[in-house]
Amino acid sequence: MATHLLGRSVFGDSKNAGNIMPLEEAHKLLNDWVPNERLRLHMKQVAAVMKAWALEKEKVDEQTALKWELAGLLHDADWEKYPDDHCRIIIEELEQRNIDPEIIQCIASHGPGYFGVDPVSKMDKMIYAIDELSGFIHAAALIRPTRYEGLEVKSVLKRLKAPSFAAQVNRDDISDALSRIEFSLEELIQFIIEHQRGIS
Numbered sequence: 001m002a003t004h005l006l007g008r009s010v011f012g013d014s015k016n017a018g019n020i021m022p023l024e025e026a027h028k029l030l031n032d033w034v035p036n037e038r039l040r041l042h043m044k045q046v047a048a049v050m051k052a053w054a055l056e057k058e059k060v061d062e063q064t065a066l067k068w069e070l071a072g073l074l075h076d077a078d079w080e081k082y083p084d085d086h087c088r089i090i091i092e093e094l095e096q097r098n099i100d101p102e103i104i105q106c107i108a109s110h111g112p113g114y115f116g117v118d119p120v121s122k123m124d125k126m127i128y129a130i131d132e133l134s135g136f137i138h139a140a141a142l143i144r145p146t147r148y149e150g151l152e153v154k155s156v157l158k159r160l161k162a163p164s165f166a167a168q169v170n171r172d173d174i175s176d177a178l179s180r181i182e183f184s185l186e187e188l189i190q191f192i193i194e195h196q197r198g199i200s
């Protein structure tokens with residue numbers, strides 16, 4: 001992916017804290033902006049993993065978990081229609097809609113190497129760690145006759161070491177993201193397999 005530096009580090013307005021977009025509205029935005037079914041599925045998978053991680057690992061309340069879910073659901077919403085302005089367009093859209101700044105900040109920090117925004121909160125760091133791995137694991141599942149059934153962590157690890165497999169997935173981003181959190185690659189892969197396998 002090309003770099004699209006956002007050139008700023010503050011997103012949204014603190015007076016909008018707690019202003020959470022209803023899930024139906026987020027899904028409508030996705031349907032309007034993202035004709036590509038596979039890309040929509042990617043965002044739904046990242047959303048499901050983010051929500052589950054927030055509830056199970058970070059033990060946050062439902063309302064906070066909804067923020068994690070929304071950030072996952074919308075993080076690539078502008079990618080298909082605005083490839084040259086990826087990230088900036090969805091951020092400006094959410095700012096116009098007066099959405100909670102934590103959600104916007106999280107989306108802005110999902111690719112520090114591309115958008116120039118460093119992940120700060122746990123939610124920021126986890127979307128960065130989950131995003132690339134989620135796509136990679138889905139690619140690894142798709143080439144198996146039984147898809148997610150029987151997909152093991154060790155086979156994902158093996159494929160990560162093979163540069164030709166899903167070559168567009170940047171292994172350095174995955175290592176960098178992992179270095180910012182206190183969970184192992186194995187634990188994260190296991191969690192992602194479990195929580196995105198049923199998403200369609």
Ligand SMILES: [Fe+2]
Nearest residue numbers: 042075076131
């Ligand atoms: Fe993504």
